[in-house]
Amino acid sequence: MDSLSRHEQLLRVFHLIDILFGARQPLSTAELKDRLQSRGVIDEMSDKNIRRDVEFLVRFGYAVKETKKRSPRGATVQAWEIRPGRGAVELAAPAITLPELLSLAVARDLLAPLAGTIYWRGVSQVIDKLERVATPELLAYVGDHQEGLVVHPRPAGGKYRSRMLNAVHRAIRNSLELEIRYTSLADTKPKKSTIRPEAIVLYDGAVYIAARRAPSAGRKASRGNGDIRFFKLDRVTDARVTSRTFDRPPTPVADLLADSITIYRSTDPPRRYRIRVEPERARWAVEKPFHPRQKVRQQADGGVILEIERAWDGEMIPQLLALGEMVEVLDPLDVRERIADMARAIVARYSGRPRRAADTLPASG
Incomplete structure (x- = not known):
């Protein structure tokens, strides 16, 4: 089997697991085919290939039972169901579809720069669920085929301190001003700034805080003070959440970046x-x-x-x-x-x- 056919089969198998787990009664070959077609996984497929995919599940440790049922025309046909028990290991029905979970597992390298954030912890928890749902044999099979996706250059993971990331996320979630010590490219040592963070931006393998400078009572208002800026997290040496809230502007950060090739912003009009x-x-x-x-x-x-x-x-x-x-x-x-x-x-x-x-x-x- 060539690489493309193998990956197509793997995609079908993951959908079959999800379909069988969610079924309340055994499903025939025709019913499995109909459900795969309704999900857009296949256009046409032989009954023989459906049976081969079911055999694949059995080979990798799923408790698939073959049985018989009546077709809509009254004929007796083959049908399959997944039973929850597998000896000492319970295969609980997944709360999230297996294709989604396994896609996250394959894409783990892409999310490496977010290590330490709530997003990374969420991904890790989802992958933990995956490992409870999938059998060890199937996980090993997926691992063997991950060479089909190469992330280059590989992002550095875990380079940001968890306490700092938690502070940034808390400030964004609750619209709280954030006090940071930041060294810009023009500076030789950190300077204290108070910002109003709106989002974390992942760009070119690095994490940035999208924020506006908080107005200062002693500072004169000048052009561009209220514009969005991007503070590279590598240059932030400290971040402390204040109790001061702010009103978030209505325009999302993603919309503000729509006119940019990078994350460049200027006070001059485009x-x-x-x-x-x-x-x-x-x-x-x-x-x-x-x-x-x-x-x-x-x-x-x-x-x-x-x-x-x-x-x-x-x-x-x-x-x-x-x-x-x-x-x-x-x-x-x-x-x-x-x-x-x-x-x-x-x-x-x-x-x-x-x-x-x-x-x-x-x-x-």
Whole structure:
């Protein structure tokens, strides 16, 4: 059996377990087939393959009993049911469907950055339920086939302190202001800030707190003070929940990120961009996509023009520079000029001999 067929069978088997656990009476081959079709698992399948999947369950330790029942036409047909006992091991009916549970088990690596949060604990508890429902043989079988999903680069797990994560989550859940000590890239040591956290954002393998700065009685109001910001949890050295509540703005954080390629935000208003992408990178720009809200206009030579209604210069320019000669900014014109100036500076840097390396500092860590 090839890899695709094996994974298709595994998906059918997990649904069969769920169907049989939830059935109040034995189910015939035709009834099992109908229920698999209603779930969208199969289009058509032979009775022989259904019986083979049932035999698979028996082989991996499920107490499947074969019996007989009357079909709607009055004929005697084969039927199956799962009985709860398996010697000393009880297979209790799952509260959540097995396909959902096993999908979580396979996707565990993707959730590694959330280790220590309530979300990770919830996933761990769900997986514990899975291990009580699935037989050891079936879990081992699933483990053998997890090489079909590769997460690269593998996210680092468990790097955040549990107490800090609990404080952040409590502040978000109860709309409480949070006092943090935070070292921005421009600072050399932590500074104390009071923020109003709205969400935890998982981006590019790192965890961020989406929050707005709390207004300070002694601080003058300035442009951008009430805008959403993203505080990288790696740079937070302490987090303490206060008793001060706040009203959460109506716009969800996910909606605020809809105009961003990354999690970049600016106090400046976003602008409209028109970008030409050369044929060699056109397919990539459409598939990726380059921007979540881009409109694509195909060109006769195979290139594309991307129209982006709302984007920030500070986010767009580094992304455009990374694509080099494969892209050309058509609008805004001042961005064309800025990129041209940068390109000339790059040419000048690389035209001469390499500069002498400065003395290096000892490696950290």
